[in-house]
Amino acid sequence: MSDAAFLGMPSFPKAARNALADTQLRRNLAHATGTIRQKRADVVGELDDWEELREAGRAIKERTLRHLDHYLLQLEERVTAAGGQVHWARDGEEACRIVTDLIRATGEREVVKVKSMATQEIGLNEALADAGIAAYETDLAELIVQLGEDHPSHILVPAIHRNRAEIREIFLRAMAEYGAAAPADLGDDPRQLAEAARQHLREKFLRAKVGISGANFLVADTGTAVVVESEGNGRMCLTLPETLISVVGIEKTVPTWQDLEVFLQLLPRSSTGERMNPYTSTWTGTAADDGPRAFHLVLLDGGRTDTLADPIGRQALNCIRCSACLNVCPVYERVGGHAYGSVYPGPIGAILGPQLRGTSSEVDRSLPFASTLCGACYDVCPVKINIPEVLVHLRARVVDESRERRMPTPERLAMTAARWVLSEPSRLGTAQRAASAGGRLLSRRGRIGRLPGPLSAWTDARDAPVPAEESFRTWWRRTRDERT
Amino acid sequence: MRIALFITCFNDTLYPATGRAVVTLLERLGCTVEFPMEQTCCGQMHFNTGYQRECVPLVRRFTEVFAGYDAVVTPSGSCAGMVREYHGRVAEVSGDARLASAVQALPEVYELSEFLVDVLQVTDVGAYFPHRVTYHPTCHSLRMLGVGDKPLTLLRAVRGIDLVELPAAEQCCGFGGTFAVKNSDTSVAMCADKVRHVLDTGAEVLSAGDNSCLMHIGGTLSRLRTGVRTVHLAEILASTEEKPATDGPQPSPLPRRTTEGVRSR
Amino acid sequence: MSAREDVLSRIRRALADVGDTEAPADVPVPRHYSPGGTPPAGSQEAVKLLAERLADYGAAVQRVTAETVATAVARAIAVRGGDCVVVPRGFPREWQAGLAPERVLSDAPRLSVHELDRADGVVTTAAAAIAGTGTLVLDGGPGQGRRALTLVPDYHLCVVRAEQVVASVPEALARLDPLRPLTFVSGPSATSDIELDRVEGVHGPRTLEVLLIG
Secondary structure, eight states, rough: OOOOOTTTOOOHHHHHHHHTTTTHHHHHHHHHHHHHHHHHHHHHHHTTHHHHHHHHHHHHHHHHHTHHHHHHHHHHHHHHTTTEEEEEEEEEEEEHHHHHHHHHHOOOOEEOOOHHHHHHHHTHHHHHTTOOEEEHHHHHSHHHHHHHHOOOOOSTTTTTTTTTHHHHHHHHHHHHHHOOOOOOOOOSOOHHHHHHHHHHHHHHHHHHEEEEEOOSSTTTTTTTTEEEEEEHHHHHHHSSSSEEHHHHHHHHEEEGGGGHHHHHHHHHHHHSSSSSEEEEEEEEESSSSSSSSSEEEEEEEEEHHHHSSSSTGGGGGOOOOOOOHHHHHHHHOOOOOOOBBBBBOHHHHHHHHHHHHHSSSSHHHHHSSSSSOOOOHHOOOOTTOOHHHHHHHHHHHHHHTTTTTSSHHHHHHHHHHHHHTOOOOHHHHHHHHHHHHHHHHHHHHTOOOSGGGGGHHHHHTSSSSSSSSOOOHHHHHHHGGGGG | OOOOEEOOOHHHHHHHHHHHHHHHHHTTOOEEOOTTTTTOOOOOOHHHHHHHHHHHHHHHHHHHHHHOOOOOEESEEEEEEIIIIEEEEHHHHTOOHHHHHHHOOEEEEEHHHIIIIIIIIOOOOOOOOEEEEEEEHIIIIIIIITTTTHHHHHTSBTTTTTTEOTTTTTOOOOOOHHHHHHHHHHHHHHHHHHHHHHHHHHOOOEEEEEEEHHHHHHHHHHHHOOOOOEHHHHHHHHHSSSSOOSSSSSOOOOOSSSSSHHHHH | HHHHHHHHHHHHHHTSSSOOOOOGGGGGOOOOOOOOOSSSOOHHHHHHHHHHHHHHHEEEEEEEEETTTTHHHHHHHIIIISSOOOOTTOOOGHHHHHHHHGGGOSSSSOOHHHHHHHOOOOEEOEEEETTTTTTTEEOOTTOOOOOOGTTTTEHHHHHEEGGESSSSHHHHHHOOOOOOEEEHHHHOOOOOOTOOOOOEOOHHHSSSEEEEOO
């Protein structure tokens, strides 16, 4: 269902066009993002040290990333000392293989899963299915996506593109196939839908022998893993099975236990707009009489070291997956998550995806351009990732890679011509006179309407201005020149 | 104080009235403004579209043209933002240490409202503009430069003005430079919402500190025959009873149909 | 080369711009945020704030005294706890004085998940509470039991003493032992996955009731 990048995705503008045509989707998104934006603003407003927390969060991440090898080795040592086992994976395929082997060793054929971006990113469910292992998603939204054979479209609320009526329909149709059926009289009240999910999943929790999770944070100096959640499905998967396997990106490390005091304040307020999420679980290796007897931590690279190698792009690894940037993004609000073509949509997806995966696919090359650079994402980011800065940086990477092709694109020709014109004031003056003359030819009653060819991308919906008869510099020379 | 006007290539070509308004306004406030004729462009379009190498000669020219002034004033939040945030980066990309130090040595580049409020320390510029106006705080002014409510403070002091609040003002209009053509469907959808909010205010004039955003929103207002004019902040502030702003961007043609077409988009 | 060595060497290559002499502590981490302390730990204000914040996220809260706690426990269980409640080892004897012994389920010997699933509720103490966020912290200490006990039954009654209440997250973390499995509980389980409409009660206890002593 999910892969690093969803297979065969078109470029962002093409996918966005389809999404924009879906009025139901746009209504669902506008409602949901509007709600969460307000909730976040309210709880962030309660703290007068929010900016100091953000700065601390950013700095802790910077310290971690600049010394990631040191912290990972410390983490490995502490987890091992506490009875856990640490595995390393160069890429998603290797991580899937490690997890599959670990499950096979238990003899189990099914696992319950906590919502985890890392396991989605590596396509773990598909890999397990190929190995004959059923992986049950237990987060409500992930369940909706899994039952609906759909793609996630939001980091926090993967089924944000679905409304209650659609969810009811999915539950009625698909639950019976995977386990306990939905009650026949199921309504579309979110309360009833949540109750149906509780009933459907309970038997799976109670019989599960293997749980799979990610982690929001890994604490290097104690070897502690942290999962932040709301529903209690996470606690079920982390507590009841005999074996727990956590697949975690190497960048999720934080140096010290004390550092959590920053992130446990930043994350819930940025993410769900709550002062604190209902449940946060922390565990260090295994405990004698509590929870799984075996704990495996799979540390995933999967393009993170490539991202780390770029001093400007590196800050994308600060991300704590809160999704505040999605909720404020005017582009995301209108096109939704699917157009971004991977499990990481929105502004963070536009800078993370092309770095984790590279820019070989059409969609990954188009992602850095899927933004107006309005900066709303940077303003809300709890770890101060300067997303616009990374976007323009990645645009340059995409353009520079295209320079290696023999045939220049029309855009490159235009940009080269513009540079030539703008490099000399005299050329600019000549171009202005030409534009003015051309503009007057095209204009009617002071405006330029629909034009053919590439200009239609602008003029299909918007009039264009007519270049002035007299440019500013000509006016200045005519009226003021003697004074300069 | 030697003040240079950086008009921007965009205003120079398409919106010279804005530049004339800046000159009128600053001279009325007792400043002497110089216009270095050798100026061209800050390189923003190239930089933001990924053509960083093409930016290098533009940034080099900028540093040469504006070296030695005490302050540079520009009627564009996004161009001021480009200079302040990214000229250093372009210099870095060029690998030219001399360019990097030239960028370092550049005088402060101010967006107009910053210059008025922070440097000249005036909020009442003696303007008169008897119209119903709503103001769109452009993204780069708001979030990159952090001009805050300086433009609104200036507008509130204008005599005769009926300033009305724009709903969801801080949402981007969808311009985004080449985004408007590369992702034109999304851009148009964003602008439709912005236009709907503008119409909800009942304003006859939409103002902003960036003509690029005004061109975008105005292009839609004009296409829909809404009758709402776009006027740059500088032109409102330059306007007086004796010399009203008459030569601003053209008003869009009179309404041909109701605004229902916009509302239902 | 093992994956471990490979990943570590990729990291070192990626960090070519970081000087060899730079130590982790050389990267400054400014901690100018509030360390907490307002209201003071254990104060009446802190307890009051905790009560408000817990209630705000859907927990039922009662202020009680050392004298009335046993009665309050018995009454709460009678009203909401159903027929049988789990009482973990170490839960103060005097606090359970009002409970009928035949309604009390012990986790020694260890209950199976299915037995636990048949229990109606659980009553526990806590390790700490955070007033500003309305959070209870369980660390498996005396009177709290293993994590599954406060998870599988549908009703959780938690008794908190005033001196356990701190104002902020930093104060709470400083008091806790990271080597123990910890659970931070802020209200009953909840989801906002459907249209971002918050619904309380999914997989964890759907009712959280808190007795605050002092």
